[in-house]
Amino acid sequence: MVERRAEHAVKFFYSHLFWHNPGVRDLFPVSSEDMERQRDRLFAALTHVVSRLDDDAAIGPYLHDLGRDHRKFLIRPEHYAVVGSSLLAALAATSGDAWTPQVEKAWTEAYQVIADAMLAGAGASEDPPWWDAEVVRHLQYGQDIGVLTLRPHAPFPYLPGQYTSVSSERVPRTWRTYSIGNAPRPDGTVDLHVSRIDRGRLSTALVSETQPGEVLKLGAAGGQLTFRRSDRPVSLIAAGTGWAPIRALLEELADRPPDQDVRLFVVARDGAHLYDRPLIDAYGTSCGWLDVTYITPAPGRHRNEATDRLATALSNRGLWPDQDVYLSGPAQFIDETAHLLEELGARPARLFHDSVPAGGPGHEQPGRPLGFGEWFLNRPAPHWHNPSARAPKEH
Ligand SMILES: Cc1cc2nc3c(=O)[nH]c(=O)nc-3n(C[C@H](O)[C@H](O)[C@H](O)COP(=O)(O)OP(=O)(O)OC[C@H]3O[C@@H](n4cnc5c(N)ncnc54)[C@H](O)[C@@H]3O)c2cc1C
Ligand code: HEM
Structure with missing residues (x-):
């Protein structure tokens, strides 16, 4: 019922929160576009978590980390109570006759469970807030x-x-x-x-x-694009500044060489975006286990051509079902490449990447990729790699 009237509930929630606690507005970003985004995020997060409290084993560790990470937003323990009051007020105002004493009691308890888990995460962390x-x-x-x-x-x-x-x-x-x-x-x-x-x-x-x-x-480091040692061949596919984490993985592998072959595909919209080429060439020469393929559009051609060239390069290089594939780049690139690889036979459980486009597969929504917190709460269909704490399942 609240989800159907979400816009009203969210406006009510923030108006209530900022009206009764003017200092709290200063914790949020200045820009109105960011606030619009935040309106969706915080409120959607609260309602999603509540509806999953009973049946999701990963929610405990998630809330623990979320509480730890909220310290960097300068959130103090007393803020949890005022956010809780405004949430309950917003739910009451949106639920009409359905807001019975039992419903109110259930929401109050559920919010307390969440706040306690986040506060425990914040209190237990030995890391600095940032x-x-x-x-x-x-x-x-x-x-x-x-x-x-x-x-x-x-x-x-x-x-x-x-x-x-x-x-x-x-x-x-x-x-x-x-x-x-x-x-x-x-x-x-x-x-x-x-x-x-x-x-x-x-x-x-x-x-x-x-x-x-x-x-x-x-803020504290996170994400699951870490190298899994196995005896399977490995492909690393990077686009744009998605090269950054792949470079980190290569540094690790150069230090402790893998037993298997590693194929590296570097996709760039033009030559200028191949900014680390000298280093990649040096790795290609010095690491016998590494095979490098660069993919850029021909000069003067549209950058989408790079995607077509990648498709051709991937199709020409078989054996995808046997591979562990690490993907990094803009969300849309990951989405398209993951679909392509699956068509080529790659096993979804062996595709590793961090972000997926808003809305998940099948939803064409370009724009900002999801942060970890948002991603978790909008988890895509299970065949996608889940960057939460759980290890990916073998299919
Ligand atoms: C796990 C993860 C790792 C990331 N790693 C890197 C990295 O190593 N290097 C890097 O440069 N970025 C990386 N990003 C993206 C980065 O977090 C920001 O989203 C990006 O820098 C834009 O932030 P901004 O404040 O400049 O833009 P904003 O002010 O947030 O956005 C301005 C406008 O651009 C749109 N927009 C935002 N991002 C994109 C996009 N990618 N494509 C198209 N439109 C967009 C927004 O919808 C908005 O309308 C990563 C994102 C994630 C989720
Ligand atoms: C109690 C349950 C809460 C939940 C489930 C929750 C959830 C979230 C989530 C998912 C994000 C996005 C972070 C990310 O992308 O990784 C976020 C950001 C944020 N939250 Fe919370 N939050 C809670 C409590 C609070 C409280 C009590 C405050 C205090 C006012 C608060 C203030 C903020 C701020 C300031 C941001 C960052 C805004 C931005 O970057 O745009 N949150 N929260």
Whole structure:
């Protein structure tokens, strides 16, 4: 019933929250477009989690991590009570006669279970709420790509292939996700490969404005694009700055060479976007187990041609059912390539990637990929790799 009247409920929820707790507005992003997005996210998250509390074993660890991660939004324990009051007020106002004392009691208890789980996650974490990290280098490749090297002020744990969330004082209270472009280094520095999106708030600030000496904030690393050692052949497929986590995986493999062959496909919209080509060539030469294929459109041709060329290259290279495939790039690229690979016989349970387009497979909704939290709550059909804590099943 509430979902049918979601728009009304969400407006009521935020009006109630900000009217009764004016300071809470300052915790949310300044931009109205971000707030529109947030309206959907927080409220949808609350209602989704409540409806899954009984039957989803993964919800406990998820809420634990979500609570830990909310510390970077400066959320304090007392905020949970005021959000709970506004949620209940919004549900009551939207449910009409269906809002009986029993229903109210059930929602109150359910919210308390969620808040307790998130607060327990926040309280148990020994990590800082975020890591301050100084920009020590900014390499620019053309207008649109910047590789930032950051030095976190405290040890920052992550695995090769994972991502982190990033925030800059230039765009206050706005967090976006970026893959870490290297395996852990002795000096603790991390690289982010950022592609500037037209009118994109944080990517523009990072690529076009951020200078060495500035301090960014990093959230806890996450994501499941980590290497699974197996005896199966491996393909790594990267597009655009999706190269970043694949580069991290390759660094790990170069350090501890795999027993099997690895095929690397690097897709770029043009030569300028093959910004790491010298390094990739060096890997291709020095690693006997690595076979590299570059895919770019012919000069002057539309960039969609790269996708066609990728399709041809993948079709020409058989044996997909036997492979572990790691995919990284824009959400639409992942969506299209995963479908193509499945048509070629690749096993869905052996396709590993982090983000899927909003709406999941079959829904053509271009735009911003889902963050981990949002993705989890809109989990796609089971044949997609699930980047939550569970290991993928073998089919
Ligand atoms: C798991 C994961 C890993 C990621 N890793 C990287 C990475 O390594 N490097 C990197 O550059 N980015 C990466 N991203 C994307 C990144 O998180 C941001 O979404 C991107 O930088 C845009 O943020 P913004 O603030 O600049 O744009 P926003 O201000 O959020 O968006 C501006 C406008 O552009 C649209 N838009 C946003 N993103 C896209 C897009 N990708 N394609 C088309 N339209 C879009 C929005 O709908 C909006 O209308 C990753 C995303 C995820 C989920
Ligand atoms: C109690 C249950 C809660 C749930 C289920 C929940 C869920 C979420 C989710 C899924 C996100 C998106 C994060 C991501 O993409 O990884 C989010 C972001 C956020 N939440 Fe919560 N949240 C809860 C409580 C709260 C509370 C109590 C506050 C305090 C006001 C709060 C404030 C925020 C803020 C400020 C953001 C970031 C906004 C942005 O980046 O646009 N949340 N929340």
